[in-house]
Amino acid sequence: MSDFSVRLLRSDEERAATDLFRRALHVKEMTDEEWSAISGSRQPSRALGAFDPELIGTARSFDSEVTLPGGGTTPLAAVSLVGVRGDRTRRGVLTGLMRAQFEDFAARGVPAAMLHASEGTIYGRFGYGIAARAKSIEIDRHRARFRPEVPVGGEISLLDLESTIEQWPSLFDALPRIRPGMIARSPYLWPGYEREVRRATTPVATAVHRGPDGVDGYVTYTVERAKFGAQSELKIQSFHHAGSAAFAGLWRYLLSVDLVDRVTAEKRPLDEPIELLFTDPRHVTVQNIQDEGWLRLVDVATMLDARTYRGEVVVIEVTDPFLEHNSGRYRLSGDGAARTTEPADLEVRADTLSMLYLGGWRASDLAAAGRVRATGEAALERADLLFGTRVNPWCGTFF
Numbered sequence: 001m002s003d004f005s006v007r008l009l010r011s012d013e014e015r016a017a018t019d020l021f022r023r024a025l026h027v028k029e030m031t032d033e034e035w036s037a038i039s040g041s042r043q044p045s046r047a048l049g050a051f052d053p054e055l056i057g058t059a060r061s062f063d064s065e066v067t068l069p070g071g072g073t074t075p076l077a078a079v080s081l082v083g084v085r086g087d088r089t090r091r092g093v094l095t096g097l098m099r100a101q102f103e104d105f106a107a108r109g110v111p112a113a114m115l116h117a118s119e120g121t122i123y124g125r126f127g128y129g130i131a132a133r134a135k136s137i138e139i140d141r142h143r144a145r146f147r148p149e150v151p152v153g154g155e156i157s158l159l160d161l162e163s164t165i166e167q168w169p170s171l172f173d174a175l176p177r178i179r180p181g182m183i184a185r186s187p188y189l190w191p192g193y194e195r196e197v198r199r200a201t202t203p204v205a206t207a208v209h210r211g212p213d214g215v216d217g218y219v220t221y222t223v224e225r226a227k228f229g230a231q232s233e234l235k236i237q238s239f240h241h242a243g244s245a246a247f248a249g250l251w252r253y254l255l256s257v258d259l260v261d262r263v264t265a266e267k268r269p270l271d272e273p274i275e276l277l278f279t280d281p282r283h284v285t286v287q288n289i290q291d292e293g294w295l296r297l298v299d300v301a302t303m304l305d306a307r308t309y310r311g312e313v314v315v316i317e318v319t320d321p322f323l324e325h326n327s328g329r330y331r332l333s334g335d336g337a338a339r340t341t342e343p344a345d346l347e348v349r350a351d352t353l354s355m356l357y358l359g360g361w362r363a364s365d366l367a368a369a370g371r372v373r374a375t376g377e378a379a380l381e382r383a384d385l386l387f388g389t390r391v392n393p394w395c396g397t398f399f
């Protein structure tokens with residue numbers, strides 16, 4: 001490990017840190033205008049810098065909260081803008097930043113952290129695991145026909161770009177976060193989203209769905225066509241809803257938009273039944289499945305006790321090389337979770353526990369891949385039921 005120290009950045013150092021992050025991702029530095037456009041996007045006292053004595057690395061977070069299996073919520077640190085200067089990589093700088101971040105989260109009583117990873121090999125060693133995955137889909141709009149039993153949905157009204165920007169926070173906040181892994185949107189996130197939609201080269205529209213009790217869903221999209229006569233694509237930017245009427249009503253609207261050949265959506269929940277809306281499910285193709293939310297249980301005991309479980313008792317032995325105090329045995333049941341000395345049914349590392357935690361993977365599948373060790377099939381069957389959730393986890397917010 002090279003000689004460097006990690007500390008909180010002063011506000012006058014944050015632009016240099018943002019530029020460092022952007023260069024690390026091969027993105028141009030911000031102009032003065034771009035920097036001032038996102039001045040509201042930085043939560044004070046959440047950006048770390050590594051110095052040797054020059055600034056050589058950075059990592060940031062936002063305060064949020066996450067929905068857990070069972071419907072409860074817990075504070076969460078949403079980690080982003082992680083980067084190390086190109087001439088200082090592979091010397092332990094990220095490791096130092098991760099350690100300092102976890103110490104800060106623990107000191108503030110934040111038991112979990114989440115991030116979206118630029119590469120799949122970086123964060124497992126720090127105890128992050130793929131807790132939520134997502135699919136990107138494409139619909140052949142000319143051939144897709146709704147099945148007759150699909151709900152007709154409620155009323156749709158359209159917002160233009162300015163109204164979208166103005167109403168986005170209240171639209172999102174008013175909807176229930178219906179899946180484990182969904183997070184509250186910090187006010188610091190909206191300026192970045194605004195910047196993104198303002199850069200769109202075609203009109204941005206939001207369709208708002210109203211059911212009997214008021215607004216219960218919205219979808220923001222653009223329609224892009226390379227040139228006159230070329231295929232045009234309706235691209236969904238964000239789609240949130242509170243239930244099946246809004247889900248079906250918004251899809252009905254999207255498929256009714258004129259001058260569109262295909263409809264695409266990225267990072268949708270894995271089990272969202274879009275293809276089941278249509279007479280021929282093959283008119284919806286899954287383009288890819290990707291990791292979405294990477295979760296870290298910073299305080300394993302607190303997090304294990306915060307979610308609900310189904311079925312019989314399972315004792316797990318957790319090994320957490322990066323945050324040693326989490327290592328140990330935990331007894332999980334419908335009554336909650338507590339440390340125990342009973343013999344373990346399963347052995348997992350901290351990153352694999354993160355994968356199990358929101359119900360995104362079955363223990364038996366993780367065991368097949370060698371990531372879970374179990375005393376036998378019966379223990380795995382109990383663990384599958386215990387961690388299982390009614391719907392798949394999904395973060396649904398990019399940060």
Ligand SMILES: CC(=O)SCCNC(=O)CCNC(=O)[C@H](O)C(C)(C)COP(=O)(O)OP(=O)(O)OC[C@H]1O[C@@H](n2cnc3c(N)ncnc32)[C@H](O)[C@@H]1OP(=O)(O)O
Pocket residue numbers: 024025079080081082083084085088089090091092093094095096115116117118119121122125
């Ligand atoms: C949430 C987000 O913001 S995601 C964005 C992350 N940032 C980027 O992708 C920008 C480009 N990359 C970078 O800035 C850096 O390479 C980082 C931040 C990914 C890694 O920083 P480093 O300081 O090099 O990491 P560090 O030296 O602490 O590495 C620790 C270990 O992880 C390994 N590692 C780190 N990054 C990678 C990687 N991208 N691929 C494979 N292994 C990696 C190292 O080899 C090292 O392994 P070891 O302990 O066995 O020796």
